[in-house]
Amino acid sequence: MIIAVDGPAASGKGTIARALAGHYGLPHLDTGLLYRAVAFTVRRLELDPTREADAVAACDFDDLTLADPALRDDDVGQLASIVSAHPLVRASLLQRQRRFANQQGGAVLDGRDIGTVIAPDADAKLFVKATPQIRARRRHTELQSRGDTTSFDRVLADIRVRDARDSGRDAAPLIMASDAALLDTTFLSIEESIRRATVLVDAALAAKAKTAE
Numbered sequence: 001m002i003i004a005v006d007g008p009a010a011s012g013k014g015t016i017a018r019a020l021a022g023h024y025g026l027p028h029l030d031t032g033l034l035y036r037a038v039a040f041t042v043r044r045l046e047l048d049p050t051r052e053a054d055a056v057a058a059c060d061f062d063d064l065t066l067a068d069p070a071l072r073d074d075d076v077g078q079l080a081s082i083v084s085a086h087p088l089v090r091a092s093l094l095q096r097q098r099r100f101a102n103q104q105g106g107a108v109l110d111g112r113d114i115g116t117v118i119a120p121d122a123d124a125k126l127f128v129k130a131t132p133q134i135r136a137r138r139r140h141t142e143l144q145s146r147g148d149t150t151s152f153d154r155v156l157a158d159i160r161v162r163d164a165r166d167s168g169r170d171a172a173p174l175i176m177a178s179d180a181a182l183l184d185t186t187f188l189s190i191e192e193s194i195r196r197a198t199v200l201v202d203a204a205l206a207a208k209a210k211t212a213e
Contacts, residue, residue, distance in 0.1 A: 001026065001106035002121075003201060004114035007128035008174060009077070009162050010135035010142075012185040012193050016128060017110035019194040020201060024108070029100045031111035031118070032080065034093050036071040037061045039079035055083040059092040074143060074150060074158070081162045084112075087171035094118070112166055115177035124204035125180035126197055132159050134186050 003020055007013040014030055021028035039049065041061045047054035070076065083089050094117075101107050101119045109118060115125035130138075136156035143150055166174040176182065181200040185193045 001123045001205070002101050002119050003106075003108040004119050004122035004125045004177070004180070005108065005110040005128060005197075006112055006114050006116070006126070006174070006176070006180065007110075008112070008135065008166065009081075009159060010139040011128045011130050012138075012190070013110045013126075013128040015190060016126070016183070016185075016193055016197045017108050020197060021108040023198055024201075026106055026108050027100070027103070028108045028110075029097070031093075031097055031109055031114065033066050033071055034096065035080040035084040035089070036076050037065045037068075038083050038089060038093075039076050040065060040068065040071055042083060043076065043079060049079050049082045052086040052088055055086050056088045056092055058083070059089060072146075074139075074148060074155075078158060078162070081165050085165060085169040085171065090117075090171045112174040113172035115180050116175060117172045120177070123208055124201040125177050126183050126200060127176040127180040128183045128185060128193075128197075130184065130186040132156060132163065135159055 001024065005013045005017040018028055038055060038058045038061065041058035042049045042055060045058065047058060049055055097109065097118045101109055111118070115122055133156065136152060136159045139159065140152045140155045143155065181204060183193065183197055183200060188196065
């Protein structure tokens, strides 16, 4: 069973995907961490994130990099949005994501192109969204908890820039799959979002089972 969870930055997709993985007993992959690892490597090697060749060179990172807490830094997130727009970077990481998705028993993956590119035949697909203001508030609160003093206005501006870049890129843009269920978390608590996500996934699995009869 493969569950695809897509959506823009700070929409809640990661929290929801982790909860779904626990609920259904499946492994989980935050695919955004792969791009953050590329961005982190670009920064560490002092490469240019806007040059596709430099970004591709950073794709050969050690898996241990994925556990580095520095990947969660906001500046790494900004660089990740830049390197992820390069088609060759996405191609380089494609098979790694597909292998994870197609492992025995299935998996839960969250990102921006899971239901459209990585696992288009996923058994259940969710597209999680929220208003830019709400997402910026969540990200700002998260940053504050880590001692980051970035202002709310800066976070909101960065969210809008990332949305435009992710949706406007030529390679695997952020779009909702035609067969995905929409989950708007703007006015939902974390618990409510997870409950609603579980209901939507259960409905998708039931519909798939009925079709297979």
